[in-house]
Amino acid sequence: MHLPNPAPIDAAAVLAWYDTHARDLPWRVSPADRARGMAPDPYRIWLSEVMLQQTTVAAVKAYFLRFTSLWPTVFDLAAAPLDAVLKEWAGLGYYARARNLHACAQAVVNQHGGKFPTTSTSLQTLPGIGAYTSAAIAAICFDEPVAVLDGNLDRVLARYYALPVPVRDAKEELRAALQASVPGRAGDFAQAMMDLGATICAPRTAICMLCPIQPGCVGTKAADPALYPLKAAKAERPVRKGHAFVMTDPAGDVYLQTRPDKGLLAKMTEVPTSDWAVDLPAVAYPVQGDWHHRGQVIHIFTHFRLELEIWSAAVAPTGLDKGWWAEPKALKGEALPTLFRKVLAAAGLE
DNA sequence: AAAGCGGGGGT
DNA sequence: ACCCCAGCTTT
Known part of the structure; x- marks a missing residue:
């Protein structure tokens, strides 16, 4: 004792x-x-x-x-x-x-x-x-x-x-x-x-x-x-990398979707992203468009550091069926975690 | 018993 | 950059 x-x-x-x-x-x-x-x-x-x-x-x-x-x-x-x-x-x-x-x-x-x-x-x-x-x-x-x-x-x-x-x-x-x-x-x-x-x-x-x-x-x-209190050994924080895709339709609305029922940020609102991996995945745009790189967003979770490359494009509102198109002025009322508010800000929205 | 799960403010 | 906060649930 x-x-x-x-x-x-x-x-x-x-x-x-x-x-x-x-x-x-x-x-x-x-x-x-x-x-x-x-x-x-x-x-x-x-x-x-x-x-x-x-x-x-x-x-x-x-x-x-x-x-x-x-x-x-x-x-x-x-x-x-x-x-x-x-x-x-x-x-x-x-x-x-x-x-x-x-x-x-x-x-x-x-x-x-x-x-x-x-x-x-x-x-x-x-x-x-x-x-x-x-x-x-x-x-x-x-x-x-x-x-x-x-x-x-x-x-x-x-x-x-x-x-x-x-x-x-x-x-x-x-x-x-x-x-x-x-x-x-x-x-x-x-x-x-x-x-x-x-x-x-x-x-x-x-x-x-x-x-x-x-x-x-x-x-x-x-x-x-x-x-005091004496500290236990600290664990290092791994890094994960990925891409985030911010799409606007001809009306200027933003494409949003709901995250899966389980896991990180479950059931919250997001923009589409690639997998988040140790090595940055190859870019795979969700739809064709005039894509521009809009910089990087870094977000710290408790158990890892996330580095997202931000891409934006004006696209035709077709070929996307999971989510919905939201007016930029309505983004404040969406269930967006801080990570995705940073992503939208990097793309010039919010 | 260990891992997964956010975000912000203080130092 | 690091710490830590009126912790809980799942595996």
């Missing part, structure tokens, strides 16, 4: 800090309102938590406000077409989240009468809700005394315990240590610890002087807390 006898976090100190330093977030019930008995809306907490998976608060805010404006309740979201949800999600990334979000809304409506389950165990059976999100919803909405452990908390706890191994190799120990620290105000505690990780114990800077749990922090005693 790496933590033979981990001291619990001083939850009272964390909560006292939170009472005066809680961030003001669109989906949050403030600690003062919570103390008055105001309870968070599980729909809004769920929506925010799904959006926040691997995504920063700053990026989420506008999407959250847009979604709750369009679909104020889980019934509204469940009744929306998946296409509309994907369009609104475009640009936020990890598009499986949007498909699971829609499926989850429908499950809540059709199988739970429109009410979210109230325990972490039952929440975890829903699409797109895993260990973290189920715990977060149960704690924040229903004060279930459960450990809410995310990447943010991994870092805080690795520092607090001066964890001598990468977090990956001690995940359950950290969870047990956090679980042993959860107080009655479980929801506020969960949110407080995340605020602590975001504002005090941040990835590169730890403002230990302001930290409510600095007295018990082994990382500050033993060494520089910023040394």
